[in-house]
Amino acid sequence: MGNKTVAVVIRDLASKGHRLTKTRRWMIEVLMTSDYPINAIELRYLFANRGLRVNKSTIYRELEFLVKQGVAREVQIVPELKHYESAYLEHHHHLTCRNCGRIEKLVNEGLELEMEKVERLAKESGFSVSEHQLEFYGRCESCI
Amino acid sequence: MGNKTVAVVIRDLASKGHRLTKTRRWMIEVLMTSDYPINAIELRYLFANRGLRVNKSTIYRELEFLVKQGVAREVQIVPELKHYESAYLEHHHHLTCRNCGRIEKLVNEGLELEMEKVERLAKESGFSVSEHQLEFYGRCESCI
DNA sequence: ATCTTTGCAAATCCTTTGCAAGGTT
DNA sequence: AACCTTGCAAAGGATTTGCAAAGAT
Numbered sequence: 001m002g003n004k005t006v007a008v009v010i011r012d013l014a015s016k017g018h019r020l021t022k023t024r025r026w027m028i029e030v031l032m033t034s035d036y037p038i039n040a041i042e043l044r045y046l047f048a049n050r051g052l053r054v055n056k057s058t059i060y061r062e063l064e065f066l067v068k069q070g071v072a073r074e075v076q077i078v079p080e081l082k083h084y085e086s087a088y089l090e091h092h093h094h095l096t097c098r099n100c101g102r103i104e105k106l107v108n109e110g111l112e113l114e115m116e117k118v119e120r121l122a123k124e125s126g127f128s129v130s131e132h133q134l135e136f137y138g139r140c141e142s143c144i
Numbered sequence: 145m146g147n148k149t150v151a152v153v154i155r156d157l158a159s160k161g162h163r164l165t166k167t168r169r170w171m172i173e174v175l176m177t178s179d180y181p182i183n184a185i186e187l188r189y190l191f192a193n194r195g196l197r198v199n200k201s202t203i204y205r206e207l208e209f210l211v212k213q214g215v216a217r218e219v220q221i222v223p224e225l226k227h228y229e230s231a232y233l234e235h236h237h238h239l240t241c242r243n244c245g246r247i248e249k250l251v252n253e254g255l256e257l258e259m260e261k262v263e264r265l266a267k268e269s270g271f272s273v274s275e276h277q278l279e280f281y282g283r284c285e286s287c288i
Numbered sequence: 289a290t291c292t293t294t295g296c297a298a299a300t301c302c303t304t305t306g307c308a309a310g311g312t313t
Numbered sequence: 314a315a316c317c318t319t320g321c322a323a324a325g326g327a328t329t330t331g332c333a334a335a336g337a338t
Contacts, residue, residue, distance in 0.1 A: 114258040126285035141270035
């Protein structure tokens with residue numbers, strides 16, 4: 001889940017002068033404890049299932065806020081909509097099942113080393129890489 | 145530009161019974177000769193600048209058609225809209241400038257080898273990877 | 289002549305925005 | 314009380330769809 005707890009993140013936001021609303025706490029909690037990236041629509045369902053009514057504008061605005069605060073991070077899994085995950089997770093990638101949509105986390109050190117190598121090479125040719133986005137797609141165990 | 149010429153692709157489509165319209169030829173030509181991935185909106189501008197009036201529905205439908213025919217491929221560069229490139233290009237990735245939007249091609253063999261290694265590993269744990277999507281972001285030479 | 293492709297207009301879907309009301313400090 | 318956040322409704326922007334007209338073989 002990363003190196004910061006929900007409580008600490010909330011306290012840090014408060015100390016920066018941000019208001020701690022129910023929705024803000026919920027969103028931080030869900031994002032930081034989820035095992036996979038979530039999108040705005042899933043978030044609304046999650047909240048609704050818990051009996052929490054949150055307007056969609058609020059969801060989108062809060063996601064934007066959390067990204068700006070360095071709490072959440074945007075992940076491009078599918079082109080149709082944006083997914084978000086905790087920004088405190090160790091660097092990783094995902095395996096997304098094209099059949100059922102399940103998203104698994106993938107951590108691989110060799111890949112990271114190779115990526116850094118490529119980024120150094122890019123730098124030498126004049127391009128300064130700030131981040132990368134790598135996603136794998138295919139079929140998960142349950143979908144053969 | 146890949147291992148097939150525009151003429152051959154067009155001939156192959158014809159031999160499969162598909163009609164060869166002016167728009168279809170243009171789109172294939174543009175996609176196959178472009179140095180970087182293009183999106184539907186840029187395509188319309190490109191056509192308009194050449195004095196070619198093409199309806200947006202046609203652009204979207206034709207892109208879908210070309211992907212289905214294995215001529216074009218979808219690339220997720222930014223979450224806002226879809227980019228497309230020739231499907232006949234050698235396997236590669238992109239460096240996208242966050243400042244000016246310029247997209248450069250990046251070919252790196254070491255990276256591919258590492259990627260294959262990861263995909264074999266995934267397979268062992270039950271996930272069968274069919275493709276991956278890797279994009280680098282940062283600042284290009286002209287944008288410091 | 290037949291069957292595919294196009295244009296047009298309207299519809300969809302995710303996301304954003306303006307503004308007044310409500311909540312937090 | 315000050316001002317950040319929310320809800321609501323409407324707007325935006327990319328993409329899709331139904332249908333009749335136009336075009337390719």
